[in-house]
Amino acid sequence: MTATTDVLTADHPAELAQGHGDRGINTALLGMLLFISSEIMFFAGLFAAYFSVRARYGSHWPALPEGVEFNINPLVIVATLILLSSSGVIQWGLGRIRKGDRRGLNRAFALTMLMGLAFLAFQATDYVLLANEGISLNGSIFGSLFFTMTGFHGAHVLGGVIGIGIILSRGMTGQFSARNHVAVEAVSAYWHFVDVVWIFLFLTLYVLR
Amino acid sequence: MATTALSPRVGAYPRSRVYEWLTTTDHKKIGIMYITSAYLFFLVGGLMALAIRTELAAPGTQFLNPDIYNQAFTMHGTTMIFFFVMPMLAGFANYIVPLQIGAADMAFPRINALSFWIIPFSGLLLFSSFALGGAAAGGWTSYTPLSEAKYAGTGQDLWLAGLLLNGVSSILGAINLLATIFKLRAPGMTMLRLPIFVWTVLVTSVLLIFAVPVLASGLVMLFIDRNYGGAFFDPAAGGDTVLWQHVFWFFGHPEVYILILPAFGIISEVLPVFSRKPLFGYKAFVLATVSIGVLGFGVWAHHMFTTGAVFLPFFSITTFLISVPTGVKMFNWIATMWRGKLRFTTAMLFAVGFLASFLIGGLDGAFSASTPIDFALQDTYWIVSHLHYVLFGGSAFAIMAATYYWFPKMTGRFLDERLGKVHFAIMFVGTHLTFFPMHLLGISGMPRRIQDYAPNAGWQDLNVLATFGSYLIGFAILVLLWNIFATLRGPRTAGDDPWDANTLEWATTSPPPAYNFDRLPEIRSERPLFDLKHGGAGHAPALPSGEGSQP
Numbered sequence: 001m002t003a004t005t006d007v008l009t010a011d012h013p014a015e016l017a018q019g020h021g022d023r024g025i026n027t028a029l030l031g032m033l034l035f036i037s038s039e040i041m042f043f044a045g046l047f048a049a050y051f052s053v054r055a056r057y058g059s060h061w062p063a064l065p066e067g068v069e070f071n072i073n074p075l076v077i078v079a080t081l082i083l084l085s086s087s088g089v090i091q092w093g094l095g096r097i098r099k100g101d102r103r104g105l106n107r108a109f110a111l112t113m114l115m116g117l118a119f120l121a122f123q124a125t126d127y128v129l130l131a132n133e134g135i136s137l138n139g140s141i142f143g144s145l146f147f148t149m150t151g152f153h154g155a156h157v158l159g160g161v162i163g164i165g166i167i168l169s170r171g172m173t174g175q176f177s178a179r180n181h182v183a184v185e186a187v188s189a190y191w192h193f194v195d196v197v198w199i200f201l202f203l204t205l206y207v208l209r
Numbered sequence: 210m211a212t213t214a215l216s217p218r219v220g221a222y223p224r225s226r227v228y229e230w231l232t233t234t235d236h237k238k239i240g241i242m243y244i245t246s247a248y249l250f251f252l253v254g255g256l257m258a259l260a261i262r263t264e265l266a267a268p269g270t271q272f273l274n275p276d277i278y279n280q281a282f283t284m285h286g287t288t289m290i291f292f293f294v295m296p297m298l299a300g301f302a303n304y305i306v307p308l309q310i311g312a313a314d315m316a317f318p319r320i321n322a323l324s325f326w327i328i329p330f331s332g333l334l335l336f337s338s339f340a341l342g343g344a345a346a347g348g349w350t351s352y353t354p355l356s357e358a359k360y361a362g363t364g365q366d367l368w369l370a371g372l373l374l375n376g377v378s379s380i381l382g383a384i385n386l387l388a389t390i391f392k393l394r395a396p397g398m399t400m401l402r403l404p405i406f407v408w409t410v411l412v413t414s415v416l417l418i419f420a421v422p423v424l425a426s427g428l429v430m431l432f433i434d435r436n437y438g439g440a441f442f443d444p445a446a447g448g449d450t451v452l453w454q455h456v457f458w459f460f461g462h463p464e465v466y467i468l469i470l471p472a473f474g475i476i477s478e479v480l481p482v483f484s485r486k487p488l489f490g491y492k493a494f495v496l497a498t499v500s501i502g503v504l505g506f507g508v509w510a511h512h513m514f515t516t517g518a519v520f521l522p523f524f525s526i527t528t529f530l531i532s533v534p535t536g537v538k539m540f541n542w543i544a545t546m547w548r549g550k551l552r553f554t555t556a557m558l559f560a561v562g563f564l565a566s567f568l569i570g571g572l573d574g575a576f577s578a579s580t581p582i583d584f585a586l587q588d589t590y591w592i593v594s595h596l597h598y599v600l601f602g603g604s605a606f607a608i609m610a611a612t613y614y615w616f617p618k619m620t621g622r623f624l625d626e627r628l629g630k631v632h633f634a635i636m637f638v639g640t641h642l643t644f645f646p647m648h649l650l651g652i653s654g655m656p657r658r659i660q661d662y663a664p665n666a667g668w669q670d671l672n673v674l675a676t677f678g679s680y681l682i683g684f685a686i687l688v689l690l691w692n693i694f695a696t697l698r699g700p701r702t703a704g705d706d707p708w709d710a711n712t713l714e715w716a717t718t719s720p721p722p723a724y725n726f727d728r729l730p731e732i733r734s735e736r737p738l739f740d741l742k743h744g745g746a747g748h749a750p751a752l753p754s755g756e757g758s759q760p
Contacts, residue, residue, distance in 0.1 A: 148441075
């Protein structure tokens with residue numbers, strides 16, 4: 001990273017080399033993990049809002065206007081399975097590039113991208129369905145919470161898909177290798193985060209209700 | 210990393226100085242821009258404070274009508290917290306942290322530039338509200354329903370957008386500082402040899418990463434409420450007004466430690482240098498800093514005692530608890546000065562002034578932790594007094610100490626010490642004249658955030674005193690500005706290590722070169738430069754020529 005520290009390592013006692021920048025986690029990956037921590041807290045704020053409102057309603061939940069029902073889109077199971085398995089696929093791709101397999105990386109990331117797009121397509125159908133049922137961002141606290149939480153998650157999925165697309169386009173020009181693929185690590189970590197948030201959203205909004 | 214090595218060398222082609230500053234990724238230039246921008250916002254926020262104090266000097270409406278008054282105190286608080294203290298401390302962290310840990314720059318220099326440039330533009334966004342129908346007027350806490358669409362106009366939306374952007378800047382800055390501290394320390398700079406300022410910046414950055422996104426979620430919910438018919442904070446639509454307070458203070462209380470911890474760090478740099486002693490109880494200090502960071506997330510509802518919606522004993526006890534590590538620090542500082550060879554430079558005077566003022570602010574904070582007292586004092590001038598004692602007597606005094614202490618490093622020039630002492634004397638007297646009477650006003654029942662009060666309430670004398678004090682502070686700031694202006698026209702006489710200091714930023718030239726260090730002392734304690742000068746330690750091996758100029 002820095003010429004200063006690089007040069008100073010030469011003939012230094014081992015004790016003095018402690019804390020040197022070339023050991024441990026890669027700086028860029030650390031930055032991504034810290035960023036993900038802040039993202040987790042953003043969603044934590046939304047979840048806290050959800051549960052503190054829900055606690056006030058007890059069994060009268062979801063709180064919706066008279067005559068409106070929250071019917072679950074059965075496709076949500078498929079979409080959840082797709083998103084969950086996409087985490088496995090992206091991890092497999094990461095494993096391939098760690099071994100220097102560029103083609104494996106590209107294939108895995110192309111597949112992950114498709115799975116992410118499929119999830120977004122599900123979300124579009126879900127929103128249409130809910131709109132037909134009369135549930136929307138305005139008008140009810142359940143609608144506000146539901147659309148804000150899933151909406152921000154969807155935006156993060158889109159961000160992840162864009163990130164994967166960038167990795168894919170760089171991967172297709174052969175920019176990654178077994179030694180040099182920190183961007184792949186970072187985007188994979190981000191994708192896992194998006195996936196885990198969805199697990200909590202699925203359990204909260206569709207299973208627990 | 211590979212890309213930085215390929216970038217052209219400094220001075221490879223001629224650029225104008227303006228272009229150089231606008232496009233720089235050098236942490237020192239970015240730090241100076243942060244500090245300059247923060248001082249400009251300080252002036253704006255300060256003028257609003259003077260306007261508020263002028264209005265309050267007498268009952269009735271003299272200077273600001275109630276609408277403008279509400280905007281003035283809202284924007285005063287918002288500006289001072291988000292656009293003065295936070296960016297100011299981020300600026301000092303930017304400048305000082307890489308130097309103190311012996312690094313050549315921050316971990317992500319371009320993200321660093323981004324986090325700075327967001328600040329002035331989000332500030333402009335916020336202030337554009339004055340031209341677009343009036344600024345936000347619901348206080349810096351923007352409690353619902355006052356901040357909902359029914360009661361607040363476009364100014365509130367611009368407030369939300371401005372703070373959201375400001376938060377992005379804070380989060381990116383915190384990530385950058387953490388990555389820098391974890392990854393770019395020079396050989397030998399172990400975690401328990403980090404200068405205390407770096408430790409406080411580290412804990413502050415963790416607080417930022419965990420607290421600011423929660424505020425962001427609240428800002429987003431309020432924005433949706435206001436613009437898209439959301440129901441989050443609207444009881445009529447099934448939402449919960451107190452929810453805003455929870456979300457806001459879950460951010461807001463760690464925020465006060467975000468505003469004070471780096472100030473603690475500054476004081477812990479200044480006191481040892483001018484006492485000629487190491488900081489007393491380094492490890493206890495680190496532990497106290499970390500425990501403040503942890504406990505800081507468990508006290509937020511003490512801002513909400515009177516809502517009746519929170520568990521009083523828990524939040525009361527945690528609030529008392531958090532005063533323990535703060536007390537530990539107070540003893541650390543006093544013991545550092547004890548039997549030291551004290552040198553009362555301006556920086557030292559501000560540090561001692563900090564101790565006195567912050568002690569008062571801390572003590573009256575501990576008072577308010579007791580729920581019965583809090584019920585009596587909630588939303589009175591007592592609270593205004595408390596928060597200004599810790600934020601102005603605390604953070605702002607530390608910022609002044611930092612300004613005098615590090616100015617020679619940043620510019621190669623000493624700020625004038627005689628003017629500095631005049632500045633300190635006026636500001637110290639002004640601070641206590643302004644904020645001490647507010648304690649008494651609070652106890653006698655004067656509410657905060659009012660533009661007018663009854664002539665027979667008996668509050669006018671103390672208000673006049675406070676207003677006079679605030680003018681003194683304003684005058685003291687003029688002295689500082691003149692001092693900076695005059696100094697920058699003078700010669701560079703400071704030298705590399707003018708204070709005979711302990712930490713690595715003084716081991717390079719003043720101002721440091723773009724790449725910071727040609728050679729580093731061996732690092733065997735938290736005072737590597739002291740060891741080099743007095744302890745017989747040597748330099749680390751020098752860099753081969755031609756190396757080291759690649760940040």
